[in-house]
Amino acid sequence: MPRYVRPNTAASLERVINAFGNLTKVAIIGHLREHGPSTRSDVAKALEIGVATAKHNLQLLADEGVVLEDPPATEERNGMRVRYTLVGSEVEQRYVELGRALGLN
Numbered sequence: 001m002p003r004y005v006r007p008n009t010a011a012s013l014e015r016v017i018n019a020f021g022n023l024t025k026v027a028i029i030g031h032l033r034e035h036g037p038s039t040r041s042d043v044a045k046a047l048e049i050g051v052a053t054a055k056h057n058l059q060l061l062a063d064e065g066v067v068l069e070d071p072p073a074t075e076e077r078n079g080m081r082v083r084y085t086l087v088g089s090e091v092e093q094r095y096v097e098l099g100r101a102l103g104l105n
Contacts, residue, residue, distance in 0.1 A: 019061065020098065024047075024053060066086070067085060
């Protein structure tokens with residue numbers, strides 16, 4: 001059975017990995033930064049990915065606080081299109097944390 005490596009790094013780095021941990025999430029962040037609030041179908045079409053893939057990754061980013069949902073998940077959405085907005089300050093903070101962990105700043 002493989003052993004998982006648990007290096008002695010700051011716990012906050014886990015948040016960075018969760019936000020930037022795959023190409024799809026990074027592409028979504030880039031799309032929202034460049035084009036502003038978008039629906040999951042807008043994202044899927046622009047990135048040429050499946051809507052289910054966009055939905056899954058947008059939800060993960062929302063759970064991480066990197067994007068905001070409008071209307072929020074706590075409200076009734078019956079048939080409403082959810083628009084996702086990038087939380088730029090969160091992205092910048094995590095980017096700085098990544099740089100720090102890599103010894104770049």
